Amino acid sequence: MIEHISVLKKETIDLLEIKKDGIYVDGTLGRCGHTLEILKKLDKGHLYCFDLDLEAIEKGHQILQEYKGKYTIIHDNYKNMDSYIEKVDGIILDLGVSSPQFDNAERGFSYRYNSRLDMRMNSETKLSAYEIVNNYDLNSLNRIFKEYGEEKNSYKIASKIIEARKLKPIETTFELVDIIKSCLSNKVLKEKGHPAKQVFQSLRIEVNDELNSLEEFLNKIPAILKKDGRVAIISFHSLEDRLIKNYFKKFSTVKDDKRIVIKQQDLIKPDFELLNKKIIISTTEELEINSRAKSAKLRGIKRVK
């Protein structure tokens, strides 16, 4: 069985300072690593868990059995949490895919296994990597690879895809990997990291609308978080981290009015406070046992009024 090792577990739970009777949200249930730690700390409190993946939800009910009554699992995007819960004491997001999703060849998330192009976290949605690769036009493919994958050869790869699919649909992960490789120079092919990593990341983000979900959620934080409530988010690439950093900065600063001589910052306290000015990353010990932890970054924010 493919296991998932939770990233920055202790650091995230410490940052949330769980109250025994609080209302909490785990927006990314996965294999319940963070979920269990929160549940262990709750007495009269309740935990709402979200996941897009039906397999994660089924497993979640098994793993959390002994905490029945203390949690609710909801099959929906975490960006919709305000439709189910009004005010909460804390929220955790551990973004991206879990190891069982990534390492299950059939899900099509990985360039390491040959399977049909898919990458849907939610198998009930229509848009898959197959649809994108075989139907999006040149400009759209180029934009996705460039923006979501920061892929330097985006245009070349997009053009090659358009050319290849004129002959027959691109069906599998390995067919796509071959097309990507054929666009790259020997120098690039010899660089560290898999040559298809960036394009696969960009397709996954597009299929699951990952950045828009995150941004919609960030916008809702002021409406959903109680006073003294906390949010902790673990992200795995710079596009996510940049969004989180900018929103947290906006929430925790007061805009200066240039007409006033005294700095507004000294007069009005913002509603939010950063829990960590510097990002929290994994310790050397964690990196030794979990390669997924390499790119993980943790940021937290607290509502102070």
Ligand SMILES: C[S@@+](CC[C@H](N)C(=O)[O-])C[C@H]1O[C@@H](n2cnc3c(N)ncnc32)[C@H](O)[C@@H]1O
């Ligand atoms: C990295 S895993 C979480 C792992 C979990 N914290 C643990 O320790 O076991 C991310 C999970 O969040 C889910 N997910 C990703 N984006 C989501 C979204 N927008 N809404 C709901 N679930 C999402 C994925 O399906 C996956 O199961």
